[in-house]
Amino acid sequence: MGAPPKILIVDDKQLNRRLLQRYLEEAGYTQISQAASGEEALVRVEEVKPDLVLLDIVMPGLDGFEVCRRLKSREETMFIPVIMVTALHDRAAKLKCLEMGADDFLSKPVDPMELKARVRSLLRLRRYYQQLKELNENLLANIKTAQRIQRALLPREYPSPANLRFNTFYQPAELLGGDYFNIFSLGGDVVCLYLADVSGHQLDAAMLTVFIRETLAGYFRKLSFGEGVGPFSPRRCLLALEEAFREEDFPPEIFITIFLAFYHSKERTLTYSAAGFAQPVFLYGGAGGLRELVCYGSPIMSLGEGKDFREQAVQLSAEEGLFLYTDGLTEQKNKDGEQFGEGRLRALLKGMDRTKASQLVPSLVQMLRDFAGADSFSDDVTLINMFVAEEGQQKGGELNDDA
Amino acid sequence: MKTVKTDDKAVVVIPEGSIDISNSQGLKEKLLELYDEGYNTITIDFTHVNAIDSSGLGKLLLFHKLLKERHGELRVSNVTNENVSRMFRIIQLDKVIKII
DSSP states (O other): OOSOOEEEEEOSOHHHHHHHHHHHHHTTOOEEEEESSHHHHHHHHHHHOOSEEEEESOOSSSOHHHHHHHHHHSTTTTTSOEEEEESOOSHHHHHHHHHTTOOEEEESSOOHHHHHHHHHHHHHHHHHHHHHHHHHHHHHHHHHHHHHHHHHTSOSSOOOGGGEEEEEEEEOSSSSOSEEEEEEEOSTTEEEEEEEEESOSSHHHHHHHHHHHHHHHHHHHHHHTTOSOOSOOHHHHHHHHHHHHHHTTOOTTOOEEEEEEEEETTTTEEEEEEESOOSOEEEESOTTOOEEEOOOOOOBOSSSSOOOOOOEEEEOOTTOEEEEEOTTTTTOBOTTSOBOHHHHHHHHHHTOOGGGGGGHHHHHHHHHHHHHTSSSOSSOEEEEEEEEOOTTOOOOOOBOSOO | OEEEEEETTEEEEEOOEEESTTTHHHHHHHHHHHHHTTOOEEEEEOTTEEEEOHHHHHHHHHHHHHHHHTTOEEEEEOOOOHHHHHHHHHTTGGGTSEEO
8 A cells, every 4th residue: 555645636626736736745645646527537537547536526527526436436436526516505405415425515715725635535445445355355265265275175076885885965155165075995894984074164164164175084094094083983983083182172161073983885875973962863775764873972062071982873775875964954934934953854855766866965955955945055064965876877076065 | 031040150141933033043142142251051932832843953952062161050940842843853852952
């Protein structure tokens, strides 16, 4: 902001323009340009991009009111301060100036001291505004970088032992998300998958999702190097995550909810453990109808005594698929304030079987969009569908998100 | 949001409807005000609460911690709504916050 401020003087009378220019020069301003009509003023504003406009009201053609109205109605020019210079002393004219968005008035004959004071104060405001705008743009650029990093940390392809397939959907409510998931091979036919939802969904939440990823990745690295972290289990993963969380001295109102499972695809056994994961995880498409896994366990947080987590196991049939989601799905409201709820999800899952499994996530996303009446949702939404492809079905593990 | 002062150290807060991202800041401000006034036992009466999301839960945890640090207590009472009750059961909130 070191550049000298640019001022545009608009008046149809040359004498007035010269006088104002002289006053401004005496006050130390050097970047002054002039326009002799409303029409010329609009062209000059485009060319010069002034930091302030001194605008006469009564001019043939476009008058000062109209020029002001046009400047204030366009996004590129609306924040340029406008001082109306007027011989009109009546209240109605001043009210009209305000209505058109003028920032200040000066009465003719213009007093040089008053001119100097008003110009200086509006230019100062303009400078503050531009600093704020720059800060805001920088912040947004940083958040967008963070968003790219967060996206890059999501898995791009999924392991597919024994015809196993994954379909996912991930869409944060804002640029950054408080949801995170990962799916990766633990070697052989064993796959680890987890889905986490942390409190909040801004920078703090996004940072916490990176903490989860790094902590768990570090834990698995230690395991693969055999560094004595004990037997391998979902419960132990959560204990390791909780231990790391407590060491960090995070604020008390933030916490992690997570579902973490190991799936042995040959034996079709799922071993899982959860922390604060209040929504059920579904097994659909089986002969016995829809099954649901209730996942007991406190959220991971800095409060309370050291907790333990339950570990459970379930055997999937050859037909069954696994579906899990974050509560942004069921808590999405429609325009009447009604929630999407679990009922609609259950109904869809009840009608699902292996032949349609690859359509589950896209159908559900469409249903949710129709329900919300929008393509964006009020909370982060993540959906994960795991199923066994029929023989000959193409591998299709693309990240099915909004990007 | 109604509050009922039961004695100089104890107060009951009675929120209504859903405690979620859209209004949890209001609950936080209310609780902070009571905390600053010196109430050491704050009970959140859930009689009229039909839903709570993670931001709401976060506020409860925050005040649980603040109160505990000065030997006070945050309690939750009258969880009547089935969904809220199920959620508290699954996430085992009773291991952290006293539910009466």
